[in-house]
Amino acid sequence: MSEVAVPEIPARIASPKIGFVSLGCPKALTDSELILTRLSAEGYETSKTFDGADLVIVNTCGFIDDAVKESLDTIGEALAENGRVIVTGCLGAKAGEQGGNLVKQMHPSVLAVTGPHATQEVMDAVHANLPKPHDPFVDLVPNTFGIAGLKLTPRHYAYLKISEGCNHRCTFCIIPSMRGDLVSRPVGDVLSEAKALFEGGVRELLVISQDTSAYGVDVKYRTGFWDGKPVKTRMLDLVTRLGEIAEPYGAWVRLHYVYPYPSVDEVIPLMATGQVLPYLDVPLQHSHPDVLRRMKRPASGEKNLERIQRWREMCPQLVVRSTFIAGFPGETEAEFEHLLDFIREAQIDRAGCFAYSPVQGAAANDIPGMLPASEREARRARFMEVAEAVSVARLRSRIGATMQVLVDSAPGLGRKGGVGRSYADAPEIDGVVRLLPPEKISKTMKVGEFTRARIVDAQGHDLVAQPI
Numbered sequence: 001m002s003e004v005a006v007p008e009i010p011a012r013i014a015s016p017k018i019g020f021v022s023l024g025c026p027k028a029l030t031d032s033e034l035i036l037t038r039l040s041a042e043g044y045e046t047s048k049t050f051d052g053a054d055l056v057i058v059n060t061c062g063f064i065d066d067a068v069k070e071s072l073d074t075i076g077e078a079l080a081e082n083g084r085v086i087v088t089g090c091l092g093a094k095a096g097e098q099g100g101n102l103v104k105q106m107h108p109s110v111l112a113v114t115g116p117h118a119t120q121e122v123m124d125a126v127h128a129n130l131p132k133p134h135d136p137f138v139d140l141v142p143n144t145f146g147i148a149g150l151k152l153t154p155r156h157y158a159y160l161k162i163s164e165g166c167n168h169r170c171t172f173c174i175i176p177s178m179r180g181d182l183v184s185r186p187v188g189d190v191l192s193e194a195k196a197l198f199e200g201g202v203r204e205l206l207v208i209s210q211d212t213s214a215y216g217v218d219v220k221y222r223t224g225f226w227d228g229k230p231v232k233t234r235m236l237d238l239v240t241r242l243g244e245i246a247e248p249y250g251a252w253v254r255l256h257y258v259y260p261y262p263s264v265d266e267v268i269p270l271m272a273t274g275q276v277l278p279y280l281d282v283p284l285q286h287s288h289p290d291v292l293r294r295m296k297r298p299a300s301g302e303k304n305l306e307r308i309q310r311w312r313e314m315c316p317q318l319v320v321r322s323t324f325i326a327g328f329p330g331e332t333e334a335e336f337e338h339l340l341d342f343i344r345e346a347q348i349d350r351a352g353c354f355a356y357s358p359v360q361g362a363a364a365n366d367i368p369g370m371l372p373a374s375e376r377e378a379r380r381a382r383f384m385e386v387a388e389a390v391s392v393a394r395l396r397s398r399i400g401a402t403m404q405v406l407v408d409s410a411p412g413l414g415r416k417g418g419v420g421r422s423y424a425d426a427p428e429i430d431g432v433v434r435l436l437p438p439e440k441i442s443k444t445m446k447v448g449e450f451t452r453a454r455i456v457d458a459q460g461h462d463l464v465a466q467p468i
């Protein structure tokens with residue numbers, strides 16, 4: 001009897017392991033997601049720890065001095081614990097005091113340094129230092145969201161980055177020097193990614209960029225295609241389509257980093273009809289026209305108070321979130337009080353505030369009239385007192401209302417209660433809705449599903465609600 005040759009099955013090779021740390025804003029997070037998707041598709045294993053990793057990638061933030069320090073410390077820790085480190089992200093694009101690369105100056109033993117939004121450069125550095133595995137069992141690992149790749153957020157919400165970089169030159173900001181000018185993603189790619197995310201279970205899509213209202217300016221609002229139909233590369237067209245794609249899934253679309261240009265007026269009717277969430281994250285930074293001019297803010301000539309009031313007339317349920325800077329160089333007491341009045345009159349629902357802190361390389365450092373640190377901090381505290389009073393009053397006005405809540409946490413099917421968010425709360429930055437145990441024994445709650453709840457109390461930045 002002749003022997004039959006049995007093909008040898010290759011032994012499963014242990015996958016090279018990469019420790020990954022992601023610091024910074026949601027835009028940096030989406031860069032991390034792109035890199036992790038490529039690593040996973042090529043068969044690398046990834047972990048959040050340095051333990052047993054063959055090398056470590058640190059995605060850094062370089063926006064304010066505290067973030068720079070945190071990033072440099074993390075790189076130092078990774079070098080001490082692992083020794084083989086690739087650095088990417090905004091800090092990687094930052095120059096040191098005497099020129100040259102800051103990260104390389106501070107940590108000369110890192111394997112490679114790239115700037116932000118540099119997936120291919122990071123992959124090249126990984127391949128050079130930890131060759132790509134050839135394992136038939138792990139090549140082409142399927143991922144949850146298809147073309148949208150791996151996500152670092154919980155499965156039920158995801159950030160959708162629509163553009164990279166920024167054409168503005170705000171005097172306190174060094175982002176354009178790190179991330180470059182605005183580059184809008186093709187509208188068809190953005191919409192395909194959104195569809196894949198909803199199909200993969202995402203129920204809240206958070207649209208992000210440096211300047212969402214400027215989407216498409218760089219390509220002169222070029223017409224792209226999605227689903228066989230033409231779509232303009234323009235915020236209104238994008239948001240309209242996103243609302244249509246989200247609808248069959250009952251999912252939310254939330255807009256971040258929208259500047260108060262007149263064109264935003266066209267998006268408000270979509271909020272009034274519920275096609276996109278009536279929530280706008282508008283980073284205003286100040287209210288006084290002279291301060292806005294010194295900041296060189298986009299839309300600084302707009303009458304923001306009147307604009308917000310008009311938006312509220314068109315869509316009374318609109319929630320406005322914003323961030324501000326107190327104690328900007330040259331800010332007078334009268335200009336600061338103008339800001340406090342603005343918060344009261346515009347009824348900003350959620351406001352964050354930084355005391356101005358000089359960022360190395362920012363043009364604002366040369367503006368005369370730097371206030372002492374104690375005064376900048378004192379103004380921030382005064383701002384927060386006013387902003388919190390407005391916010392608490394607006395939250396209290398919701399008591400008695402019934403709201404749809406997206407469940408973020410519900411141990412034991414929510415029988416002992418859980419935590420969720422309403423349309424008024426973006427993840428990570430706003431408050432939450434604390435869900436009480438349901439009164440009906442048959443009522444259950446699951447992470448990533450919606451529940452209706454009656455608001456019974458307000459506590460600090462949060463609401464308390466009874467699921468119904």
Ligand code: SF4
Nearest residue numbers: 166168170173175210
């Ligand atoms: S709009 Fe201004 S603050 Fe925002 S990224 Fe551009 S330059 Fe920086």
